[in-house]
Amino acid sequence: MARGLDILGDPWTLLVLREVFFGNGRFDAMKSRLEVADSVLTKRLSGLVKSGLLTKRAYDDGGRTRSEYVLTEKGEDALPVLNAVTLWSEKHLPAPSEQAHMYVIHRGCGQRTSSADTCTRCGERLTAANTSWHSQTRTTSPVKLATAAAGTGAAA
Numbered sequence: 001m002a003r004g005l006d007i008l009g010d011p012w013t014l015l016v017l018r019e020v021f022f023g024n025g026r027f028d029a030m031k032s033r034l035e036v037a038d039s040v041l042t043k044r045l046s047g048l049v050k051s052g053l054l055t056k057r058a059y060d061d062g063g064r065t066r067s068e069y070v071l072t073e074k075g076e077d078a079l080p081v082l083n084a085v086t087l088w089s090e091k092h093l094p095a096p097s098e099q100a101h102m103y104v105i106h107r108g109c110g111q112r113t114s115s116a117d118t119c120t121r122c123g124e125r126l127t128a129a130n131t132s133w134h135s136q137t138r139t140t141s142p143v144k145l146a147t148a149a150a151g152t153g154a155a156a
């Protein structure tokens with residue numbers, strides 16, 4: 001557990017991963033959403049790339065090539081950790097507003113789950129591909145999660 005916490009035990013790191021799962025992997029957008037200093041965000045992103053949870057991918061920004069951050073398979077495997085923190089918070093901590101709730105939804109059956117890795121309604125295992133998060137501070141309907149970029153898994 002201590003080895004995992006070296007990477008996943010930092011609040012900003014989990015929030016950065018949350019943003020990338022929400023499909024929000026561009027530096028300026030993450031910075032704006034998290035209201036975080038450049039230096040803090042840069043440090044977490046480089047740590048996540050170095051640890052192999054994120055990778056950079058080029059995208060075209062109106063004729064300029066820029067980089068965005070996407071999940072690797074190793075990063076995608078952290079989904080149950082983020083789900084667990086979300087579900088525990090919803091169960092035990094008051095939300096600052098009705099809008100501030102965040103729900104984990106299994107897309108297969110469309111129901112909220114109260115388990116981090118398995119749908120409590122239908123029993124299917126949760127993956128980024130079949131899971132949505134719903135935070136009304138962000139969107140009115142649930143957001144399909146980002147999955148690992150192609151070719152980022154361990155070599156076969």
Ligand SMILES: [Zn+2]
Nearest residue numbers: 106109119122
């Ligand atoms: Zn289900």
